[in-house]
Structures are given as structure tokens and as C-alpha cells.
Amino acid sequence: MTSASPGPAKPTAGTEGLRRQNTAVVLRALRQQGPSTRAELAKLTGLAKATISVIVSDLEAAGAVAEGGSRPGVRGRPGRPVGLRGDRFVALGLELNVDYVSAVVLDLAGQVVLSESRPAAPGALLDLARDAVTAHAGPGRVLVGTTLAVPALVRGDDRTVAWAPNLGVEGAGLADAVADLLPGGELQVSNDANCAAYAESHHGAAVGVAHALYLTGTVGIGAGIVQDGELMRGGAGFAGEVGHMPVGDSTAPCGCGRRGCWEASVGLHAMLAAVGMPELDTPLRTAEAVAARAAGDPAVRAGLERVGHDIGLGLAMLSSVLDPEVVVLGGYFAPLGELVLGPARRTLDERLASAVQVRPELRLSTLGIQAAALGAAEQSLGPVFSGELDLAEPDGWSSDREQRAHVDER
Incomplete structure (x- = not known):
């Protein structure tokens, strides 16, 4: 799950609650570290070896874990690694x-x-x-x-x-x-x-990153904010609604009914209007076609330059507020790669207010449309x-x- 230490559980209400929490600690350790012997699990979690044995036995009976083949133990005795099962x-x-x-x-x-x-x-x-x-x-x-x-x-x-x-x-x-x-x-x-931000922090381009911002690239533009593997949702749970910030072309109509929203300048439909190409069945296939055309069409490259500039404008604002280490661009941004990342980086450099501010690393999503x-x-x-x-x-x-x-x- 997250990159944080699985650690021993703190006592909760009653023995049953403590058992559940300790079981969860073991499951997290196995998910993070992979198959481990009972001795290794005790070291990873801080739980007693006897507690580990009971938990592993219960999980094995439930079909959640299974023992694998033998391998050398820490002190020379054979240790049988325990791993999570995927079939139950x-x-x-x-x-x-x-x-x-x-x-x-x-x-x-x-x-x-x-x-x-x-x-x-x-x-x-x-x-x-x-x-x-x-x-x-x-x-x-x-x-x-x-x-x-x-x-x-x-x-x-x-x-x-x-x-x-x-x-x-x-x-x-x-x-x-x-x-x-x-x-x-x-x-x-x-x-x-x-x-999507949660997926990137656990499976994709933001694994191991303490402070990450994910930006969607579909018809709408939204952001997910992740710190230490967990989502930051804000007071009402609405954090990350960045597509409707007043950034970019102030006259561009948006799907929300207003004008001048960021997604009206950098969303999928805005990008297609900038390059004069039609939409295909998914954002990724659409962007792949645009990238292929850009290789030989200066007008398409110029349109993407403008889109990349507007991406950079919004990212400069978000970077000044959130100070992310990494920004992951997903959806249609990924197939376009440097065609939009290049101008976005240049704009970021121009717009960050102070030389002491660190420009976040821009990465492309590795997880595709799913x-x-x-x-x-x-x-x-x-x-x-x-x-x-x-x-x-x-x-x-x-x-x-x-x-x-x-x-x-x-």
C-alpha cells in the first residue's frame, strides 16, 4: 500500500480491535515487501513471533496467504516465506x-x-x-x-x-x-x-514520491494531491477541482457554463481545436494520432506549443500553492510527451516567483487510460x-x- 513503515498497531478498543489492527499490519507488510518469513515479518512489524504465527495461520485458513518454498533463514535455518494469495x-x-x-x-x-x-x-x-x-x-x-x-x-x-x-x-x-x-x-x-493519483502513487510514476500532484488529461481537467501515499481531500472532500481555475484564454467557453476556465484551454477538446483534428474513441488514441501528425506538421506543433504554455501557467499557480516534488500528467498528455512538456517547463521557469522555488519534476503517466x-x-x-x-x-x-x-x- 503506502511507503510508510507497517509498524506495530496501537491498542484499540478491546482485544478484537487489536487483533484486527495487527492483522492489517501484517497484510500491509506483505503487500509492501513481498513474500517474507515469519521472522522477517516480526522484524518488519515489531510484533512478537508468536503473534505473527497466529495471524499467519488465520490468514492462511481464510485463503489470504500461502507459504512458498524454503529459502535460507537469517541464522541458517530454513525459512518458509509467506506471501499474499491472488486467487481468493x-x-x-x-x-x-x-x-x-x-x-x-x-x-x-x-x-x-x-x-x-x-x-x-x-x-x-x-x-x-x-x-x-x-x-x-x-x-x-x-x-x-x-x-x-x-x-x-x-x-x-x-x-x-x-x-x-x-x-x-x-x-x-x-x-x-x-x-x-x-x-x-x-x-x-x-x-x-x-x-488516478492514488494509482500513480501505488503502481505508477509517483511510487516512492512523498509529495505528488496528478493532473488528468481528458475532456475535463482535475487534480489529485497525494502526500506519503495518501490522498489530500480538503475540508469538504472537493480538493483538486483545478480545471475551473481562471487560467488561459479568458474568452474560451467551458462546459461548466462559464468562460476562461483552465480546462477550456488545456482539456482534450481545447487541444483538438488548437491543432484542428477530430476526436477518436479514447483520449489516448486521439493524442496518439495528434502526436503522429505533429511529426510532420508545423501547424500542429505550434498548436501544441500553445497548449503546453497554458499547462505551464496552471502548473505554476499550483506549484506555488502546493509545492509538489513531482507532477504526473495523465490521460491525453502522456502520448504527447515533450510536445507539451517542453513548453510547460519553460513557462514554469518563467512564472515561478522566486529562484529559490524548486520546479517540480514533470512525469508522464505510465498507467494508460485505466x-x-x-x-x-x-x-x-x-x-x-x-x-x-x-x-x-x-x-x-x-x-x-x-x-x-x-x-x-x-
């Missing part, structure tokens, strides 16, 4: 965007079991969710959670869409429709940029690695979820 527990991440839908199924060990995108169409998200559940949940495999990523502001209940100017979807109806397809009906909704869905799946595993869901007692999950839902409602 999985999580589902979904994304609904303007022109595509995506699904990723992630197993407990962090391996991608399914990764698929389809063009957006009526019913496409529900069809994709249904297919993913049918293929990857059922007898012998448990779906521990599902998260849906949307380009929207999502309320603190992690279910209600408050504002989605590019989708026109509001309220809890979308969540209800998807939840009806899931075993147990458990679903959370999250902002797409937050999900970044948000991958991050959504990773977030769905969060309750397992925090101890909220107990893999050793799956029959108790329903009561766990009911209790969490009751807390959310309060």
Missing part, C-alpha cells in the same frame, strides 16, 4: 468518463486480473460492471469492495455526485444502479483524478489493509459494513 480476494474499480468507461480487477497482492475500456454509450458502464463481476466474483473468489471513479465532485458520503458538469449526472442514482449489480451491494464513488479504474480498485482494498474488513472472518463483513454505513449517516 479481489477488488473492482470502475470509471465513467465522458467518452469511455473502464474496469480494473485487482487481487490482494496488487496484481491486475482484468483491465478493460470501452467507448461510452448508454448502459456501457453497467454492462462492463456486470461482465467484470460475472467473470471475477463468485464461488471461490470474494469481491471485497468496489469503487466507481467519476469526473465530479463527490459528497462526503462517498456515494452522492454533487456536481459533474461534463457528465450531467448528479445524486445517488448512478451509485444505486451499479450497486444493484454487486454482491452485497457495496459501492463507493470517488473523484476520477483522486483515483489509471482511474486501477486507483479505484486499490482504494477498494483500503478497508482490508486498515483493518476495517477482516479477511479471516468474511461472514462478519456485512455487520462491519452496516456499522460503517451507520457512522457515515451520522
Whole structure:
């Protein structure tokens, strides 16, 4: 999960709570470090070897871990490494965007079991969710959670869409429709940029980075802010809504109904208007076609130069406020690479107010169009690695979820 030390758990209310927290510590250690012997787990977590043995036995009985082959131990005795199993527990991440839908199924060990995108169409998200559940949940495999990523502001209940100017979807109806397809009906909704940022910090270009900013590159522009592997969501959970900052062409109309928003100058449709090319079925394929044309067309390169300049304007503002070490550019930005990164860097250098300010390193996303869905799946595993869901007692999950839902409602 995160780069932080798994560390021993602090005592919680009662023996059961402490057991859950210690189990979560062991799971996090195995996820971060890979297969480890019991002695290594005791050293990594600070837990007693006897405690480790009990936890490992419970997790093995639940199908969450398995022992591998022998290897030399620290003091010469053979140690049998314990590793997370990928065939028993999985999580589902979904994304609904303007022109595509995506699904990723992630197993407990962090391996991608399914990764698929389809063009957006009526019913496409529900069809994709249904297919993913049918293929990857059922007898012998448990779906521990599902998260849906949307380009929207999502309320603190992690279910209600408050504002989605590019989708026109509001309220809890979308969540209800998807939840009806899931075993147990458990679903959370999250902002797409937050999900993609989470994916980059755990699987992509921001792994090991303490302070990172992720910028989407789709029809809308949003940002996810990650510190030490965890999302910074702000007071109301709406942090990162950067696409509607007044940056760039002050006359450009935006999908939100106003003029002069940043995404009206650097969003996918703005980029296509700048280069005079049509949109294809996904942002990545569209950008790949633009990059290919730019190789021999000076007018396309000039249009991308203007877009890159406006990207740099917004990043200069964000860098002055947030001071990120790394900025990861995802979506359509990735295939364009230096065609937009070059002018963005130059503008950053010109606009940072002081020479003592450090320009953040600009990196391209490595996760493709499924970044948000991958991050959504990773977030769905969060309750397992925090101890909220107990893999050793799956029959108790329903009561766990009911209790969490009751807390959310309060």
C-alpha cells in the first residue's frame, strides 16, 4: 500500500480491535515487501513471533496467504516465506468518463486480473460492471469492495455526485444502479483524478514520491494531491477541482457554463481545436494520432506549443500553492510527451516567483487510460489493509459494513 513503515498497531478498543489492527499490519507488510518469513515479518512489524504465527495461520485458513518454498533463514535455518494469495480476494474499480468507461480487477497482492475500456454509450458502464463481476466474483473468489471513479465532485458520503458538469449526472442514482449489480451491494464513488493519483502513487510514476500532484488529461481537467501515499481531500472532500481555475484564454467557453476556465484551454477538446483534428474513441488514441501528425506538421506543433504554455501557467499557480516534488500528467498528455512538456517547463521557469522555488519534476503517466479504474480498485482494498474488513472472518463483513454505513449517516 503506502511507503510508510507497517509498524506495530496501537491498542484499540478491546482485544478484537487489536487483533484486527495487527492483522492489517501484517497484510500491509506483505503487500509492501513481498513474500517474507515469519521472522522477517516480526522484524518488519515489531510484533512478537508468536503473534505473527497466529495471524499467519488465520490468514492462511481464510485463503489470504500461502507459504512458498524454503529459502535460507537469517541464522541458517530454513525459512518458509509467506506471501499474499491472488486467487481468493479481489477488488473492482470502475470509471465513467465522458467518452469511455473502464474496469480494473485487482487481487490482494496488487496484481491486475482484468483491465478493460470501452467507448461510452448508454448502459456501457453497467454492462462492463456486470461482465467484470460475472467473470471475477463468485464461488471461490470474494469481491471485497468496489469503487466507481467519476469526473465530479463527490459528497462526503462517498456515494452522492454533487456536481459533474461534463457528465450531467448528479445524486445517488448512478451509485444505486451499479450497486444493484454487486454482491452485497457495496459501492463507493470517488473523484476520477483522486483515483488516478492514488494509482500513480501505488503502481505508477509517483511510487516512492512523498509529495505528488496528478493532473488528468481528458475532456475535463482535475487534480489529485497525494502526500506519503495518501490522498489530500480538503475540508469538504472537493480538493483538486483545478480545471475551473481562471487560467488561459479568458474568452474560451467551458462546459461548466462559464468562460476562461483552465480546462477550456488545456482539456482534450481545447487541444483538438488548437491543432484542428477530430476526436477518436479514447483520449489516448486521439493524442496518439495528434502526436503522429505533429511529426510532420508545423501547424500542429505550434498548436501544441500553445497548449503546453497554458499547462505551464496552471502548473505554476499550483506549484506555488502546493509545492509538489513531482507532477504526473495523465490521460491525453502522456502520448504527447515533450510536445507539451517542453513548453510547460519553460513557462514554469518563467512564472515561478522566486529562484529559490524548486520546479517540480514533470512525469508522464505510465498507467494508460485505466489509471482511474486501477486507483479505484486499490482504494477498494483500503478497508482490508486498515483493518476495517477482516479477511479471516468474511461472514462478519456485512455487520462491519452496516456499522460503517451507520457512522457515515451520522
